[in-house]
Amino acid sequence: MISAYTGTQIRAAEEPLLAAGMGAVLMQRASYGLANAIVHELQARGRRLYGASVAVLAGKGNNGGDGLFAASFLAARGMRTTAVLTAGAAHTEALAAFQRAGGRVHFLSDANASRLAAEMARADVVIDAVLGTGAQGGLRGAAAALVASLADVRQTSGGPELMVACDIPSGVDADTGEAHAPVLSADLTVTFGAAKVGLLADPGADYAGRVHVVPIGIEAELPWPALRRLQPPDLLRLLPQPGRRAHKYSRGVLGVVAGSADYPGAAVLACRGALAAGVGMVRYLGPPEVAHLVRQSCPEVVCSAGEVADTHVQAWLVGSGMGPSDSHQLQRAHDAVESGLPVIADAGALPALPDVLGPQVVLTPHAGELAALLKRLGADYERSAVEVNTLGAVRHAAALTEATVLLKGATTLVASPFQDFYSQADGTPWLATAGSGDVLAGIIGALLAQVGPDVGRFRDAGIDPDERWAAIAAMGASLHGLAGTAAAGGGPLSAGRIAEYLPEVWSRLVTPPDV
Numbered sequence: 001m002i003s004a005y006t007g008t009q010i011r012a013a014e015e016p017l018l019a020a021g022m023g024a025v026l027m028q029r030a031s032y033g034l035a036n037a038i039v040h041e042l043q044a045r046g047r048r049l050y051g052a053s054v055a056v057l058a059g060k061g062n063n064g065g066d067g068l069f070a071a072s073f074l075a076a077r078g079m080r081t082t083a084v085l086t087a088g089a090a091h092t093e094a095l096a097a098f099q100r101a102g103g104r105v106h107f108l109s110d111a112n113a114s115r116l117a118a119e120m121a122r123a124d125v126v127i128d129a130v131l132g133t134g135a136q137g138g139l140r141g142a143a144a145a146l147v148a149s150l151a152d153v154r155q156t157s158g159g160p161e162l163m164v165a166c167d168i169p170s171g172v173d174a175d176t177g178e179a180h181a182p183v184l185s186a187d188l189t190v191t192f193g194a195a196k197v198g199l200l201a202d203p204g205a206d207y208a209g210r211v212h213v214v215p216i217g218i219e220a221e222l223p224w225p226a227l228r229r230l231q232p233p234d235l236l237r238l239l240p241q242p243g244r245r246a247h248k249y250s251r252g253v254l255g256v257v258a259g260s261a262d263y264p265g266a267a268v269l270a271c272r273g274a275l276a277a278g279v280g281m282v283r284y285l286g287p288p289e290v291a292h293l294v295r296q297s298c299p300e301v302v303c304s305a306g307e308v309a310d311t312h313v314q315a316w317l318v319g320s321g322m323g324p325s326d327s328h329q330l331q332r333a334h335d336a337v338e339s340g341l342p343v344i345a346d347a348g349a350l351p352a353l354p355d356v357l358g359p360q361v362v363l364t365p366h367a368g369e370l371a372a373l374l375k376r377l378g379a380d381y382e383r384s385a386v387e388v389n390t391l392g393a394v395r396h397a398a399a400l401t402e403a404t405v406l407l408k409g410a411t412t413l414v415a416s417p418f419q420d421f422y423s424q425a426d427g428t429p430w431l432a433t434a435g436s437g438d439v440l441a442g443i444i445g446a447l448l449a450q451v452g453p454d455v456g457r458f459r460d461a462g463i464d465p466d467e468r469w470a471a472i473a474a475m476g477a478s479l480h481g482l483a484g485t486a487a488a489g490g491g492p493l494s495a496g497r498i499a500e501y502l503p504e505v506w507s508r509l510v511t512p513p514d515v
């Protein structure tokens with residue numbers, strides 16, 4: 001499990017160590033870790049360190065100090081070092097160390113910003129150390145001009161080979177992941193003490209590249225994380241495993257209310273996702289023509305035209321492939337939510353449910369659907385407003401609906417109404433394909449149906465059993481991403497193949513390939 005913290009939490013964790021006079025030690029650990037990460041990255045790329053060039057964009061705060069100290073370590077390994085001081089001043093000891101190690105210093109001004117950008121673009125490595133957790137908003141003035149022009153040069157004519165963000169890409173909000181343009185896109189972010197929330201939420205994650213955490217000794221002071229990310233060992237620990245005496249009913253039955261005359265395939269894909277994710281049985285309720293197609297494609301599914309009240313299940317999936325005119329299906333979706341059972345509510349069900357739900361109801365909107373949901377509940381959001389602050393939007397929706405809300409995207413965010421957050425990014429852009437969300441709904445539905453009353457495994461993994469719904473949604477997103485990545489194999493993908501690959505991905509989690 002990766003734990004991420006807000007900038008404020010990190011600064012509070014540093015406080016006792018700073019009060020004990022350890023500020024310089026923390027900075028040495030951070031900057032040494034940054035230099036080492038750059039050395040490893042260059043070595044992994046087969047690059048010689050000696051004679052390679054590194055340029056630091058250094059702000060006046062401690063983030064700039066980290067960058068300058070790191071460059072002085074790199075100078076000791078034979079790298080040629082240049083710094084651009086973006087604020088006319090710099091951390092005193094770090095600048096002195098940088099100059100002692102032979103680094104060249106430029107002072108940024110409006111007049112030289114584009115010339116310095118062109119010079120920095122010729123470096124092998126650029127360290128972005130303008131703003132860290134102490135940032136208020138984004139880059140301004142000459143620093144913004146320098147970064148905009150460097151980003152431009154990089155996009156048009158390439159170079160520098162390696163862009164490294166010190167702690168966080170400057171301009172990304174460590175607490176939310178909002179990005180105040182211009183922001184340099186890093187290949188690697190070396191972050192100190194622990195991951196920052198803003199590195200694991202879009203759009204910040206777009207700029208972070210690979211995230212490497214350098215421990216600096218504040219770990220014991222860290223509070224409960226603001227956001228978490230499940231990793232394969234967590235899935236292994238949390239996924240249901242059938243007992244020896246299990247039967248199909250004890251394994252969990254999922255009721256599916258999905259599909260319509262216009263979108264019958266959504267019901268099929270949702271059922272395939274559910275079957276692939278280990279549910280004991282799927283019962284489909286819906287129009288006869290959709291049921292016919294479901295039977296043809298998934299003979300395992302038990303189909304009927306019955307009602308929710310007469311259908312014995314452990315969880316419901318509602319909404320995939322349904323529209324506003326599917327009144328009977330929408331009534332069933334409503335009844336499923338009213339049953340108090342765990343429900344995954346997708347697509348067409350989202351506009352039709354009661355305003356206030358419960359944590360056992362998992363809503364799975366994409367950005368546009370989330371904006372519409374928030375608007376319906378009186379919050380003023382457009383799709384673009386969701387996209388610039390995904391974490392803020394998903395938090396807001398969970399607070400208003402009192403449901404668990406999963407926002408689909410390159411990074412999938414899950415918010416519980418108890419303000420517990422997960423971020424999963426196990427997928428591939430190839431997953432952005434029609435029907436992919438229907439399969440995700442099926443997977444989450446299957447996990448909800450299988451969770452059962454034995455929730456000790458959640459407690460053992462540091463998850464409050466009452467808040468397990470958000471973890472289950474995150475597990476579903478992770479499985480969906482892993483299966484999609486495996487199915488795509490680097491190339492295109494159609495949604496049905498996500499379900500085809502899921503059992504193999506699951507079994508690889510249980511039995512890693514080297515065992």
Ligand SMILES: NC(=O)C1=CN([C@@H]2O[C@H](COP(=O)(O)OP(=O)(O)OC[C@H]3O[C@@H](n4cnc5c(N)ncnc54)[C@H](O)[C@@H]3O)[C@@H](O)[C@H]2O)[C@@H](O)CC1
Nearest residue numbers: 014026027030061062063131132133134135136137138167
């Ligand atoms: N506090 C600590 O003990 C440690 C901090 N570390 C580093 O310190 C960073 C935080 O340092 P600071 O608190 O000095 O803050 P930053 O280095 O993030 O920058 C804040 C400085 O820039 C100014 N500033 C804020 N927003 C600005 C903007 N939009 N445009 C221009 N200037 C702006 C502030 O007035 C302040 O002087 C971390 O990100 C990390 O890199 C590490 O060295 C580890 C130890």
Ligand SMILES: [K+]
Nearest residue numbers: 128131168170
């Ligand atoms: K930075």
